[in-house]
Amino acid sequence: MSGTKVFNEDPKQIKPLVHGLNNGSPTPIAVNSSGRVKTLIYDVNGNMINFISSSYKDLRVVQIFAEAGWLFNYNVNPYMIISKTTGSGNVSVSNSKAVLQTSATTNSSAKIESIRVIRAVPGVGSLVRFSALFTTGVTGSTQIIGIGDETDGLFFGYNGTSFGVMRRQNGTDYWTPQSSWNGDKFDGTGVSGVTLDPAKGNEYYITFQAPGFGYVSFGIEDPSTGDLIIAHKLRFANSSTKPFLLNNTLPLMAEVENTTNNTNISLETASGMAFNEGIVTDALDTRNSISASKTNISTEKAILTIRNKFTYQSKTNRVRIKLDFLSISVDGTKNAEVRLIKNTTLGGTPSWTDINTNTSVIEYDTSATIVTGGNLIISSQVAKNISKDLFLGDLNIFLSPGDILTVSASTSGTAEVSVTLSWREMF
Template sequence: MALVEARMPAVPSLPLGPVQYDRQYVDQLNNVLRLYFNQLNHVVGRLVANQGPYEVYFGDEGVDAFGRLRVSNPFTLFDSQNRYAIDNQFDTSTATGGTATYLSNESSVSLNTTTSSGSEVIRQTYRVFPYQPGKGLTFLGTFVMAAPKTNLRQRVGYFNTANGAFLQQNGTTVSFVLRSNSLPTPGTPSDVCTVNQADWNVDKMDGTGPSGRVLDLTKNQILYMDFEWLGTGDVRCGFYVDGRPQICHIFHNDNTQTAVYMQTAILPVRYEITNTGATGSASSMKQVCSTVISEGGYEATSIDHVARRTTALGTISTTFLPLVSIRLASTALGAVVLPNRVQVLPTTNQNYEVALFKNATLTGASYAAVSSDANVEADVSATAMTGGTIVQTDYVTTSGSGGAGILVAPTGYNFDLQLGVSLAGVSDIYTVGIRTVSGATTGDAVGSLSFYDLTQ
């Protein structure tokens, strides 16, 4: 089978036309167009000259992580922009004087360290993002790093403390890093797969590579990474250059290891700036925008799990009481769990308001694993609740059960409702709360909260 590379010529810049007709301008325009169409003709000629079956190659950047031609059907799993405030989809951890400051006129967050050793700021998404085998997973993140200096380390990427890939500038050394909790010692996170800029195997970004660009991380950059996980695929890393992705380094993992190259591709987005020792001056890195995309769509199918209260909750009055709650098990903080539907059946004649709360404070909660899914724990013992954010409401009477559909067609799963985890390892909690609309009569009810676990 013949291999033909169909790399299309760049669209030419046409000369500006004069106010009045000018023969020299027409000749110049014709020359530009003639050259362009000659280049197109060359590409087409190479295609038709190959007889029989042949493979057309569109370049590494023209295909996804699995070698399929890229088309415009990405499925967005996550997006972040700091338009009016610091994006609250990220948790923030600071140490030794580190701060995170909102830059309203730049829609950015400034991550600031002092000169002290150990000064640090970490911003990481509460959510991790589901990978489906056979589909490429793409991360894009924009940033501006601080000027390199001794004892200053900066990182941007798709990673956590155990697994993932990221761009690192440590002092003056720029690297792509593949972190693994699987290799070389299972259960021990390692950055052994660190490749410095001088060793990148596609474009070193030193002016000599295919892009011709000299990388300057103190200027705004669009970092690009995609994953062909399946436990053993490639990880491609690079930057956008003039509107096009330019791969700089590929981590090749097939036919090289005796175990998976990292434990999972279900990971968060993370930005870090850390003083590994005292620095000569304070430093600031800007976090701008980021997204995680499943290339080739996302198959929205999963079985439904249910956490339920089977014994009626009594003495319901005008103050919300907790009916049933769910959270991630401490052993499954990387699970992708989304609430689906709230159902409530009142057993006393009254009018009720039913609400789904996020991160209410519960009194007397006692969690146990959901029988069909050990990744999730449920509580039906709590006696009171305060605070939290209402994310959905419904109104029911004794005339029938109340069902509140959280999964809304045609967009599929509502990933914004996914259970997240803080940097301290604390899971979000969803609680079904119920109260009577009037205090004339107390009420009683049973109910359930169903959910999807996309990692089971």
């Protein structure tokens, strides 16, 4: 047909086939289910280059921001990690790893979760990376690690003897076993060729679009290349009527539990971090403040206390608040020391009042008297008959649900101390 022209009045009828040469043999160009050409890029040595994309398929050129994480080089720091056990469960540290064990007892559990949380917001993806070593699964036991809590979350782990991934929504667990993964099953038959051994240390990751109707992907690092390989995807767009998670504020969490099993189940993790794939602004924050004053201050007394409530709008509260401003005024004969104390024990008879029942997760008290114990956050000397402003935003002082923060004062003379505290509520 050399020199022959092909003509058709309807160009749509012309359907050329595009081929490439593969070792000298014509091969059709591969496309995906949307008809888009699949492109793989290789380096000069023939190794495929893996370009990492965000949860929203952007080439990872955006900066990721660490929000919550853990390390265990020394201990399980109670200012960073909450540990909970039941029965004979225990949490310890060995070889820079947190070790969660049930012991060889039924009805026992051990759990850790980060005090800091990731707050997933609309339009910004989230990424969670963590290491884990599991015990081979046993009937009557559960092992999970990922992002979430007892109500909502995304996890890798064992459901009895079955290893897989799990989505928790409003307290209900939805497991997908490894044999049903729709990506690389990590059983030696996938594109990576890797057979996963959960009893060995591996690097896992989870990415998800802001809780709604987007997608979630679970992946594992290829031990040969360091590439992150997708193991399973969950898709909710155009198929669900309920968001895949019902809350957007979640900690890192790991847990082992024996129900009917009476052998020791152990889960270990060396590190983990949750990131937002972009800047999370204060677009969804609200602001509040409260003032209080007390006279005849000499020995240390509580001036003002705020508490992040456990329950808000008849739901479990997960909103964190971030302090950003403290104003102090002292009218007296001597300088005063003003302190910010977290989770102190209040003396007297505290009486709690909502800042606003409909718009705020905070309640406050001005009736308490003495303070005992707690975590001293800030101590500041304020000269007599003067005011002082402290900008706290850069200090990352957060209150989780159940936390209280007290402003107290003392002086070697007598004084009236007035304070104003303001904060952001991070819905």
